[in-house]
Structure formats: structure tokens, C-alpha cells
Amino acid sequence: MFVKRVETEKEFNDALTVRKEVFVSEQNVPEEEEIDEYENEAAHFVLYQDDKPGGAGRFRIVDGYGKVERICVSKDARKGGSGKAIMQSIESYAKEQGLDTLKLHAQTHAIPFYEKIGYDVISEEFLDAGIPHRTMKKNI
Numbered sequence: 001m002f003v004k005r006v007e008t009e010k011e012f013n014d015a016l017t018v019r020k021e022v023f024v025s026e027q028n029v030p031e032e033e034e035i036d037e038y039e040n041e042a043a044h045f046v047l048y049q050d051d052k053p054g055g056a057g058r059f060r061i062v063d064g065y066g067k068v069e070r071i072c073v074s075k076d077a078r079k080g081g082s083g084k085a086i087m088q089s090i091e092s093y094a095k096e097q098g099l100d101t102l103k104l105h106a107q108t109h110a111i112p113f114y115e116k117i118g119y120d121v122i123s124e125e126f127l128d129a130g131i132p133h134r135t136m137k138k139n140i
Helices: 009-026 082-096 108-116
Strands: 002-005 043-049 052-062 065-073 101-107 126-128 131-139
Touching (some): 002 082, 009 043, 009 065, 043 082, 052 082
Parallel strands (some): 065 101
Antiparallel strands (some): 052 065, 126 131
16 A cells, blocks of 8 residues: 555556546435635645555645645545554645644544544544545644
């Protein structure tokens, strides 16, 4: 298993494939909400397992902090540290960009995962694409 920052159209499409599988097919997020106007400005990451895409995430700089977005792992790649590997790659990239604060909008079921890797809840619950979320923050 390894995580790669997207550099080619194929890698970008691999990341989108996983995002569509998890968010659109599994969670019923409308594709027009999942694929948005920030795709071209974001840094994208894709996790490969046995040369197949198994996870993805993206990162943007917003108002001076790093915003972690669209973290997902396909069903057959869950467990074994896939999500943590994606987050570590994004956090390393954020440090390279000179950032020391990261935020993300976590689906409420994923909050324990993010807490284990050092994120703290900083908001009340809110809905995004009909799914309960809370904002989380980490100083890196």
C-alpha cells in the first residue's frame, strides 16, 4: 500500500473513481455535489493497494489553514491503516506548504478515527449533503 500525490490525469481519475464509489454509490451523495468547483485548485491524493486505487483525499489552503477534504477508503481497502496513510501524506504535504493548522469536516461516524490521529472537534453538528458532520482541527 502506498499513497501518491496526484500528478497525472490517470491518477486524478483513480482518485475520482474511489470518491464516486464511496460517496456517490455508498452514501448517496449527488455526483454534482461530490465533484465540485474546487477540483482544479486542490492537491489530490490517491492510495494504491496492489496497484489498484483504494482510497483518496484532497487538500486546499483556505484562509491561511489547510483544509482536508474528501477522505475516503473503498470497502475492500478499509482497515489496515489505509485512512491513516492518506492522512499522513496530506499532513506531510501541508507541512511542506508551511502550514501548521489543519481543519476538516468529519462525518460523525468517523470522528473517533480522526480523534485517534490528533484531531479535536471544534463545532456543533451540521449537515453536509444530508450527512451529519462536525468540524475538527489539528495543529501539526
